[in-house]
Amino acid sequence: MPFSLHSHSGQFCRHAKGSLDDIALSAIDKQFSLFGFSEHAPRYRRQDLYPEESDMNPQDTSTVFSEYVIEAHKLKNVYKTQIELLVGLETDYITDIDLDNTRLLIHNYSDSDNPIEYLVGSVHHVLETPIDFDSETFYKALQKAGSRQALYVEYYTRLLHLVKTLEPEVIGHIDLIRLYEPHINLCEYEEAWKLIDAIVKHAAQYGGLIEINAAAIRKGWPTPYPASDILYLVKTHGARLTLSDDTHTPENVGLNYWRVFEYLKSHDIRDLYYLQRCEKSAPGAMSCGRTVVKKYDGVWSKDNFWKTCNPSWR
Template sequence: MPHSHHSHSGQFCKHAKGLLEEVVVEAIRQGFKVYGLTEHVPRYRTEDLYPEEAGMPLNEIASQFDRFLDEAHRLKAQYAFAITLLVGLETEYITDTDLDYLDALLARHGPRIEYVVGSVHHVNGIPIDFDRPTYQKALHSLGPGTEAAATQEAFLSSYYDAQYGLLQRFRPEIIGHLDLCRLYDPGLSISNYPEAQKKMERNVLHAIEYGALFEMNAAAFRKGWDTAYPGRDVVEFILKHGGRFALSDDSHGPDAVGLNYHRLPEYLRTMGVEEVWYLKRSDVANAAGRRVQPTRLEGDWSDHVFWRGRSADD
C-alpha cells in the first residue's frame, strides 16, 4: 500500500503528458509501493485514431507500444529498489478485429505483459469518453428516431455486451472503469434500464467467478463525478456478491499521479469497502495464464500511513 494499477504517459499516449520515467519518479515521491504501467494497445484502423494522432502511420502506432514495453521493463529494473512496477496494458474494443490483434499481441510478448486492464472506450465504433458531442454521436447511432429511453437502453447494452466479450476472451485481472458508459451522465441509474442492468450484473458475476479485481478509479473525480468509477449502485452489487476492489489513479502524466486519492477513503468507507486488494507477482498462473495474483492488503487499509496528511495538492 498504496497501489495504482492503471496509468499512462505522454511519451506513449498522445493525450497524456510527460515521460514514463517522470510518472514513475512521481509515484516513488508520493510513496506508492506498487504501480502499474498500462498504456493503451495499438489501434489498427486509420479511422480509429484520435485527432492528436492524425497523420501517424499505423505501423508507428504499433511500434510505439513495443517501445513502451521496452522502457517500462527498463524502469522496472532500474527502480526496483524503491517501487514494484507491474507492466501491463489497457485494452481497446472497437471492432472484433481489435480482439484478434490483442490475441496476437499477448502471444508475441508473452510474460513481458504481466497483466491486463480490461476496458471499453467505444460503442458502435465511436469513442464515448473523448468529448460530449462524440459521446452523443455514439448514443444516437444506436437508436435514431426512437424514444430516448430505448436509445439509452441500447447504448448501455451495447457497452456491456462488448465488455462481456472482452472478459470472456481475455479474463483481464483488472476491470477498468466498469461504468464509463455513464461518464457524461453520472446520475444515470442503470436500474432504470432492465436489460442493461442484467448485462452489467452478468459481467460482474463472471469477473468475480474467474477472480478479477474491480478498479476503484479515482479519475472519475476529475471528470466531475462525486464518486470514483464505479458509482454507488455498481459498487453495492459488486460487494453483495463478494467482489474485490483494487485502486487506480488512471493518471495521464506525472501531474495526475495519485490525483484525488485523498477522496478515495471517504468513498470506500461510505460504501462499506472493508478490504483493498492489489496484484502481486506469483509463481502460480492465474485464470488467464499470467503470473500475477490478487493479494489482500493486510490490516486496516484506511489506517495506512499513506492516507495521513494527503490533500488535494497531492
C-alpha cells in the same frame, strides 16, 4: 499501499503528458509501493486512431507500443529498490480484431525478457464511436444507438464479451459509458443492468479486479468509477476491488485518493486487492500468467499512507 494499476504517459499516449520516467518518479515521491503502467494497446485500423494521431498509421501504434514495453521494463529495473512497477496494457474492444490481436500480443511477449504482466480490459467505443473523447462525440454515439437503453446494452454487451474472452486482471472504469451523464441510474435500464450483473458475477468467479478509478473525480464526478449502484453489485457478488488513478500526467498520480478513501469508507468496503508479479504460469497466475492477486494484509484504511495523502494533489 498505496497502489494504482492503470496509467498513461505522454511519452506513449498523445492525449497524456509527461514521460514514463516522470510518472514513476511521481509515484515514488507520493510513497506508492506498487504502480502499474498500462499504455494503450496498438490500434489495427486507421479509423480507430484518435484525432491527435492523424499523422500516424496503425503500424506506428505497434512501434510505439514496442518502445513502451522496453522503456517500462528498463524503469522497472532502475527503480526496483524504491517501488514495484508492473508492465501491463489497456486494451479496447472496437471490433473483434482488437480482442484477437490483444491475445496474440500477450502471447508474443510471453516468453520475452520483457513480458506483458497484466491486462486492463476496457471499452471506450460504442458502434465504433468513442464515448469518452468529448461530449459531442458521446452524443453522436447515443444518436447512432437510437436510445440510451440501446447505447448501454451495446456498451455492456461488448464489455461482457471482453471480460469473458480475455478475463483481464483488471476491469477498467466499468461505468465509463455515463461519463457525461453521471446522474443516470443504470439499474433503471433493465437489459443493461442484467449485463452489468453478469460482468460483476464473472469477475467474482475468475478473480478479476474491478477498479475504483479516481479519474472520474477529476472529470467532474462526485465519486470515482464505479458509482454506488454498481459498487452495491460488487459487494453483493463478492467481487474484488482495486485502486487506480488512471493517471495521464505526473500530477495525476494519487490525485483525489483522499476522496476515494472517504467513498470506500462510506460504503463499508473492507477489502482491497492488488497484483503481485509471479513467475510465468505460477499457481494462481491470472490471464497473462505473470501476476497473482493479493489481498491487502490488515485494515487497508489504517495504512500510514492515508495519514499523509495530501489534498493539495488536487
